[in-house]
Amino acid sequence: MIRVVILGSGRGSNAEAILQAERNGELGLAKVMGIFCDQPDAGILKLGPRFDVSAFYLDPGKYRTKLEGAAEAHWVHTIECLSPDLIVLAGFMRVIKPTFIEAFHQRIINLHPSLLPKYPGLHSIQRAYENGDAETGCTVHWVTPEIDAGEILGQERVPIEKGDTLEAVEAKVHAAEHKLLPKTIRHLAEKWILGTTQFPQD
Ligand code: GAR
Numbered sequence: 001m002i003r004v005v006i007l008g009s010g011r012g013s014n015a016e017a018i019l020q021a022e023r024n025g026e027l028g029l030a031k032v033m034g035i036f037c038d039q040p041d042a043g044i045l046k047l048g049p050r051f052d053v054s055a056f057y058l059d060p061g062k063y064r065t066k067l068e069g070a071a072e073a074h075w076v077h078t079i080e081c082l083s084p085d086l087i088v089l090a091g092f093m094r095v096i097k098p099t100f101i102e103a104f105h106q107r108i109i110n111l112h113p114s115l116l117p118k119y120p121g122l123h124s125i126q127r128a129y130e131n132g133d134a135e136t137g138c139t140v141h142w143v144t145p146e147i148d149a150g151e152i153l154g155q156e157r158v159p160i161e162k163g164d165t166l167e168a169v170e171a172k173v174h175a176a177e178h179k180l181l182p183k184t185i186r187h188l189a190e191k192w193i194l195g196t197t198q199f200p201q202d
Helices: 013-023 043-051 069-080 098-103 124-130 166-194
Strands: 002-008 030-037 055-057 086-089 108-112 135-142 152-159
Touching (some): 002 013, 002 166, 013 030, 013 043, 013 166, 030 043, 030 069, 030 166, 043 055, 086 166, 108 166, 124 135, 124 166, 152 166
Parallel strands (some): 002 030, 002 086, 086 108
Antiparallel strands (some): 108 135, 135 152
């Protein structure tokens, strides 16, 4: 089994999609071992009892956009206790520093709500919408020290139709994310265990 740990900060709809896929037998050789969150009241924490998986708040320290040094060491130690093969950033809204990336070398993937390399950073759906783009989408990629720039593992395209509201486009992107992220985890697990290369875009 590929042992998966999920990190998130928000409502957790993507973590839910992963757990639901596992429950439906659609996550293949991957298994979620735990969820960690940097916000004490986030919806993602409510998934723990619903899916019978451990979901914990961990103190991020005093900064808003990254983990503080001592807190980061605690995060690394706690995550290491679950011996993860793969760490999935599913709406984790903090910059991951090189020290954290080194601790889990080539084991962290991130979900981003745009067709990278377009619109890295924040408010990606809104920027695509306000620029009048004909399409946007979502991306899963390896995490490297450069933000939203690691090698792309999979993308899902979403058309922006005339008359779509921003909310409608957001809903379409989230629906695409809920398919792409579990699919990418399943394919990575297959690749590692079986040696196949059935990536989502294949
Ligand atoms: C998702 O849309 C994800 O792409 C985005 O946060 C949302 C989390 O939603 N991530 C980023 O913007 C990271 N830069 P969720 O909590 O419902 O899964």
